[in-house]
Amino acid sequence: MTSLSAVYDLAEKGDVSQLKEYLKTHKDDEDFLTTYVTYQREEDGDTALHAACRIGSTGCARALLRAGHPWNAMNRSGVTAAEVAKASGHQDLWELIVEEGVRVEMIMGLLGRKNEKEKEEGGKVIPNQEYLEQPLTYTEDRLVDADGLGVMLGWEEPLMRRHAEILCPRPGLDVLNVGFGLGLIDEHLQRFKPRTHTIIEAHPDVYRHMLDKGWDKRPGVRILHGRWQDVLPQLAGEDFDGIYFDTYGEYYADMREWHEEVTNLLRPDGIYSFFNGLAATNPVFHEVSCRLAETELRGMGLATTWESMPMDPEEQEEKNWGGLNGRYWTLKEYRLPTCRFDL
Template identity: 35%
Template sequence: MPSPIDDSLQARISPECPQETRDILYHAWGHDRSGLKKLLNERGKASIQDPRTGETPLHAAIRACGPADEPTEGEEEQEEDGSVEEAREVIQDLFLNGAIWNDVDANNETPGCVAYRLGRKALYNLCVDAGVRAELLFALMDGYEELSSGEEEDDNEDADEVMAEQEEAAAAAATAAAEAKAQDGDVDAEEPLKFIPPDANEIPVTSEEYLKSKLTYDDDKLLDSDLNGVMMAWETDIMRRSVAALIPGEEQGKRVLNIGFGMGIIDGMFADLKPSKHHIIEAHPAVLEHISKPDSKFGSEWEKSGPEEGAYKVFVGKWQDVVLQLLEQGELYDAIYFDTFGEDYSQLRTFFMEHVPGLLDQEGRFSFFNGLGADRRICYDVYTKVVEMHCADAGLDVEWEESDVDMEKLDEDGEGEWKGVRRRYWTLDKYRLPVCTFMG
């Protein structure tokens, strides 16, 4: 069991904290709006961090409220106390001054994570709304990125400028801390203390890197060369629910398109329903080699078994190229599923915004593996709202079918289902299955 988190002011504002940072954190902790506004006189100050604990003003304003009281019998939730209203106003001020909604502290918690753990639902919702605004802004600026639990990077020049200013402010604070300690002979002034997020060394996997990587199949998982879980057997129940949602009543003879074969879990379920058309798009050479093996259920014999030539087919290549071919051929599908690896949300959005309207029958259904931000509840909630908004832009309604995830073997890094897997990409006990249909 992990040690309980010490949420006290003394624990969160360290002795190494520079005076300027300390003053901002104290005012945020005390919900002193007027005093805090005077200190937020430069860009980046709203996201300044304690160099030891990673505490930001957002963390401090939320943490100062303490845990919410348990609801009394018959109440759905406890009425918020006065400190929450004060914190709400401070948090709004911080967001207006550029505070970053998903900065993490040394406990690997974002401000929203702290609010959720403390049971402060209203403050948690403020952080979710800020995350949604940020992601929509990135979309408008063509600066999409996978939701990160740490410091954000963005190719957009404006975003780079903001980040550079924030990093400059953090570096200045760290240098000041180091200089203060150096005067006491404790540290070298040339080695400033700077907060490093717990996931700072994590390297995101790109599609190009994934397609070049060596894959390893075993009975319950598919791993890339860096031991990232590409697909795992624990997802089988999710796939089963997805098929049931895409093809209600398990009706046979439907036209199916699946993007991303992986371990072939969902394609096996689709095949059991004897579709009239079953198309698969796969780009990874190792997966294609796996499909072509003599004992494969989806090799050349499967392709020949279709009701007509080309009805059952594995298309080789990136989906971005193959779907253009399908659109040119006028292909239509009753059920479309999307589950790729090494791609961020921008690629999924491109697919359902630009291609689903041309590929999906008017009465058809589209879904995808919803692992968006699934290593952190607040990111999962942010993506839920972002997907809803972008689906609406594409003329799609989205309904969420929520189901339990059995966490017995998924709850600890390196153990159970995660044994041999470098990083746990799922931490939530609920799965939201998206079911998208055309509006009207």
């Protein structure tokens, strides 16, 4: 083996044929992938894929991905190669890496599902059990958990308003919301006078808050207290015109399971939507997650359209994030999903 940076150097030069040859010759060398293909340059942690993306070498990027270079490798500033491609004006490379991300994550998802099942055999795992057992704090426009993380923040108000408009476009409909939080979407749904308005909420503090605020007496409202996974049998035989999903502390795998339930709960001409906080701290991971969700929903017979809403992270900063221990959102655009059966 030559220098540690050999793969990086060839990618940086955009030398596709030499790079391919090198990758082929050394593919079975010990630690080739972990040490050589994913070598990070000293000064900033860029990998060969970052280098290929900077100079716009689609051939090198393809060869690297085929050799097993991770699509999502970050440099020391937390920037991925796809972001470098976009910033350098190489949209085709952004697209190539995003598509690779979807492909890999679909396979991982299938494997993940299997592992999850295996885990279940040794006992059911509740992903947000710790959260559900913590005390929560309500202030005027924030709901914060015991770790100082924002469960729901008031900056999402315009998003919740828009979701409600789409889900309940006229009075007299039957709507279902999973996850009450600050009750923002439920407040907006009420404005559209649904015939029935079912809310599923798992956290005991949130449930108590709902009762304190008289939500159990609001027109058409029925509260099901418990995790959606546990209370769903109470909805056996029912279906809805509009369904919204926005929980906390759960994984994408849980949402996937929920989507399977949606196909039974949604009326043929109904509308489903969810809070699109999918990997919302990185634009590439977000893009991959959106496409993954869209692909999986399509596989369940639901077609998704996305409405773009501009976001101002600085305005949010002033409004809501102060004093919290982390952010679940850093993007400049919200992509609101609307899903309908396309059968």
